[in-house]
Amino acid sequence: MVPSRIKVSLFLIPAIVIGLFETLRHTLLENILPTELGNWVTACIDAGVIALVARKLFLAYAKKEQELSQEKASRAVLEERERLARVLHDQIAQSIFYAGVQVTAAKTMCLDHADKTLAHNLNDVLLSLREIDENVRQAIFNLKHNTMEGANLEDRIRTFLEKTLSGNDIAWDFQVARSVGQLSPAEQVQLFGILQESITNVVKHARATQVTVTFSADEENSGHWSFMIQDNGIGFNTDAVRDGRYGLDIIASRARDIAATLTIQSRHGDTRLHIRR
Structure with a gap:
């Protein structure tokens, strides 16, 4: 009525x-x-x-x-996200671009003066600046594309995988044994953040050709669930988690924030990042 x-x-x-x-x-x-x-x-x-x-x-x-x-x-959050995106674009991204131009000019001058060692070091700086620029632009994209309303988490995951993996010629599959809609908002935010960090690592470092993302939940207890990201890349030393490499410390922190456990298994051709609660 x-x-x-x-x-x-x-x-x-x-x-x-x-x-x-x-x-x-x-x-x-x-x-x-x-x-x-x-x-x-x-x-x-x-x-x-x-x-x-x-x-x-x-x-x-x-x-x-x-x-x-x-x-x-929600509107207040969206306005803040838009403000942060503008700050990143207008201040940080532009500064990084300008720094890249300056370093490129310096590298050219070094080559003109046959200083190959300094030119090599400047080239490393350029590569680092480009990686930072990519990360900043990805952050801007994530801020501008709302993750709070509209499409549900399943659709957001599929859209992200399509854009990030298909755009890099990496095949992917998303398997859902039970709807992720049962997750709390905090769990959805943290899992999506873990997915973003993990897939970014796969694209940058793994040389993978296939990625599988799986979500399953206990039929009797919706509070028990499992989220796994698997790729067939070259693998890495799992001790890197303790060294703070590849953003794995951030992933571990996100898992702890939702009282979940993180398990990582990696060998050549099979790397699995498993979040359980």
């Missing part, structure tokens, strides 16, 4: 009910129900009917108020 209909009902239903009761009271119940007691019964019936009808109205208004509050919070 829409709020406008509830408002009309709030006026009509009590009047109709009281009118019917008063009619019965003064006809069939005239000799049974004393006048004073009848007045109290009428008042109780009136209060009860109004309470029942108004309850739906109050619930509808409470729901609408909650929706408006959530929309306001």
Whole structure:
């Protein structure tokens, strides 16, 4: 029932009910129900009917108020994400680009003066700047493409895999044994962040041709689930987790934030990053 209909009902239903009761009271119940007691019964019936009808109205208004509050919070987050994206683009990304131009010019001068050692070092700086630039632009993309509303988590994962992996000629598969919609908002945010960090590592370092992402959950306990990212790349030394390489320390921190455990197994042709709760 829409709020406008509830408002009309709030006026009509009590009047109709009281009118019917008063009619019965003064006809069939005239000799049974004393006048004073009848007045109290009428008042109780009136209060009860109004309470029942108004309850739906109050619930509808409470729901609408909650929706408006959530929309306001989401809008505030979107505005902040847009502001951060502008800061990254206008200040950091432009500064990195300018630094790259300056280093390129310096490298050219070194080659002109036959200083190959310095030119080689400057080339390493250029490669680092390009990697930083890619990371910043990826961060800008993530900020501009909202991950809070619109498509659900499954659709966001598929869109991200399509853009990131298909764009780099890497085949991928996303297997969902049970909907990820059962996850809390915090879990969804952290898992998507883990996915982004992991796939970025795969593209940059793994030389993989196939990536499989799998989500499954316990049928009896929705709080128990498993999220795994697997690739067929060259693998890496899992001790790198303790050395803070490849962003694995960030992944581990994200897993801890949602009380999940992180397991990494890697060998040539089979690397698996497993998040369990």
